[in-house]
Amino acid sequence: MPNSPQKYLVTIAGPTAVGKTALSIRLAQDLGTEIISADSRQFFRELSIGTAKPTPDELAQARHHFVDSHSIAEAYSAGDFERDALALLEVLFQKYDIVVMTGGSGFYVKAVLEGLDELPAPLPGLRESLMEKLNDQGLPALQEEITQIDPEFAATPELANPQRVVRALEVFYTSGTPISQFKLKNTGNRPFTAINIALDRDRPELYHRIDQRMDIMLREGLVEEAKSVIAYRDHHALKTVGYREVYACFDGEYDEVEMVRLLKQNSRRYAKRQLTWFRHQGNFEWFHPDEYDRILQYVREKGGLYKGI
Numbered sequence: 001m002p003n004s005p006q007k008y009l010v011t012i013a014g015p016t017a018v019g020k021t022a023l024s025i026r027l028a029q030d031l032g033t034e035i036i037s038a039d040s041r042q043f044f045r046e047l048s049i050g051t052a053k054p055t056p057d058e059l060a061q062a063r064h065h066f067v068d069s070h071s072i073a074e075a076y077s078a079g080d081f082e083r084d085a086l087a088l089l090e091v092l093f094q095k096y097d098i099v100v101m102t103g104g105s106g107f108y109v110k111a112v113l114e115g116l117d118e119l120p121a122p123l124p125g126l127r128e129s130l131m132e133k134l135n136d137q138g139l140p141a142l143q144e145e146i147t148q149i150d151p152e153f154a155a156t157p158e159l160a161n162p163q164r165v166v167r168a169l170e171v172f173y174t175s176g177t178p179i180s181q182f183k184l185k186n187t188g189n190r191p192f193t194a195i196n197i198a199l200d201r202d203r204p205e206l207y208h209r210i211d212q213r214m215d216i217m218l219r220e221g222l223v224e225e226a227k228s229v230i231a232y233r234d235h236h237a238l239k240t241v242g243y244r245e246v247y248a249c250f251d252g253e254y255d256e257v258e259m260v261r262l263l264k265q266n267s268r269r270y271a272k273r274q275l276t277w278f279r280h281q282g283n284f285e286w287f288h289p290d291e292y293d294r295i296l297q298y299v300r301e302k303g304g305l306y307k308g309i
Helices: 020-031 056-061 078-092 106-114 126-137 139-149 162-175 203-220 222-228 244-250 256-281 292-302
Strands: 008-013 035-037 098-103 193-199 285-287
Touching: 008 020, 008 106, 020 035, 020 056, 020 098, 020 292, 035 078, 078 098, 078 106, 098 106, 106 256, 126 139, 126 162, 139 162, 193 256, 193 292, 203 222, 203 256, 222 244, 244 256, 285 292
Parallel strands: 008 098, 008 193, 035 098, 193 285
Antiparallel strands: none
16 A cells, blocks of 8 residues: 555664673563564474573563464574564564564574565485485485585574475475575565664673573473474484483583583584675664664664654
């Protein structure tokens, strides 16, 4: 409708432990709106500690969607999230002219903002060859291969999903183009204007926060949570940082002291990959989380047609 008010989706992205949740809640409160979580692990009801899910108090401060929305027993892909998030936005935009989306799962954020393209079918025999390599050499061999080919893909949680890694290799060897570089064709069809914000901190500050968060997770029962869902340990959400290190300790690969060291080290490395992902997108305005007034002003300027901001 030509006279209908413009709709805005404000995305708050960034690495783990940077402060996305607190800032998004404050922003949603000031804008009088709701939050869509684009964290691919917070969907699952059974995973709370290892996913740094918003606390009950935080959830009460602003309505969140896609937190505890699914069971770990279910498969839920970026394509599923794209479909469901767009359907939800259609409903929310009937009530609000602006909605906040937040998360560090780059592929899921990108799915909502730009859409997922149809990818080419693999060359005959290619999938069988890759699956044979996966069975013979294990996932780390394929992870190393895709990291060299497509570092943007390797910066996402999808790197822990064997099926997604195989698919990413299929796409590259079939088309010659990394899966992350496919131009996603639905951008023009999005029923909103995107306002994209990413958060960062100085490395020592961010890494200190990550180490502190991991200590808190361990005190709150991360090991017990991992044990409670061990039957689903092949689920890609449980092959990510925070759970895979615990399972390797269960398997006797190292002791608890080494487990804690690896939990912190790998979380810091994951944050670095997340930062790489979002910087490569090129369409995010970067802020320190403490610059809230500047962030709010930026949203107001970008959403100048929205009278309520």
